[in-house]
Amino acid sequence: QVHLQEAGPRLLKPSETLSVTCSVSGSSIKTNDYYWAWIRQSPGKGLEWIGNMFYSGSTFYNPSLRSRVTFSVDASNNQFSLTLNSVTAADTAIYYCARQRVDNYFDLWGQGTLVTVSS
Amino acid sequence: DIQMTQSPSTLSASVGDRVTITCRASQSINIWVAWYQQKPGKAPRLLIYRASILESGVPSRFSGSGSGTDFTLTISSLQPDDFATYYCQQYNSYFWTFGQGTKVEIK
Numbered sequence: 015q016v017h018l019q020e021a022g023p024r025l026l027k028p029s030e031t032l033s034v035t036c037s038v039s040g041s042s043i044k045t046n047d048y049y050w051a052w053i054r055q056s057p058g059k060g061l062e063w064i065g066n067m068f069y070s071g072s073t074f075y076n077p078s079l080r081s082r083v084t085f086s087v088d089a090s091n092n093q094f095s096l097t098l099n100s101v102t103a104a105d106t107a108i109y110y111c112a113r114q115r116v117d118n119y120f121d122l123w124g125q126g127t128l129v130t131v132s133s
Numbered sequence: 134d135i136q137m138t139q140s141p142s143t144l145s146a147s148v149g150d151r152v153t154i155t156c157r158a159s160q161s162i163n164i165w166v167a168w169y170q171q172k173p174g175k176a177p178r179l180l181i182y183r184a185s186i187l188e189s190g191v192p193s194r195f196s197g198s199g200s201g202t203d204f205t206l207t208i209s210s211l212q213p214d215d216f217a218t219y220y221c222q223q224y225n226s227y228f229w230t231f232g233q234g235t236k237v238e239i240k
């Protein structure tokens with residue numbers, strides 16, 4: 015059974031960098047059958063796709079976040095990561111990692127991690 | 134970007150009711166819609182993709198229909214486990230966007 019689990023800091027101050035890692039178990043991320051995605055959910059903006067990547071490193075970002083987001087893959091540990099620079103209170107959200115079928119919908123999600131940005 | 138508008142925002146229903154949720158796209162998206170169910174404190178769960186294909190393991194009381202700009206999710210006979218928030222998502226055009234959600238609550 016495939017399982018995704020996010021890990022990262024829960025509280026950040028404005029202007030700091032958010033880093034969240036998703037650990038995948040039960041399946042290798044080295045596959046051409048799926049992308050690996052990040053989605054966030056906040057009360058104000060609902061569900062927002064942040065972007066996705068292939069294990070090979072090719073990435074696709076939401077244009078609204080592209081200037082501040084970076085994805086990376088650690089295939090040896092079956093993990094992928096999100097980095098978001100210069101956070102503000104508007105970045106307060108639950109951050110989910112998800113498995114994205116190549117058709118571009120999400121068939122498996124992690125439990126999510128709540129990140130709060132506050133001074 | 135394509136806007137997805139769901140209606141209603143909240144729906145009150147009883148066990149056994151037939152429930153229909155609507156999602157309208159701001160432009161034609163063919164059949165490239167997925168539906169998700171989310172319960173409090175949990176991640177969304179995929180129910181339907183390609184507008185009408187039921188994901189494996191999802192009860193057959195769930196169904197989806199539509200094409201172009203108008204889509205529906207129907208629960209044929211609402212069960213206690215179905216009280217949740219439902220989201221549509223379009224994947225016709227980069228970048229992928231979600232509806233604002235429809236909360237199904239107990240009447």
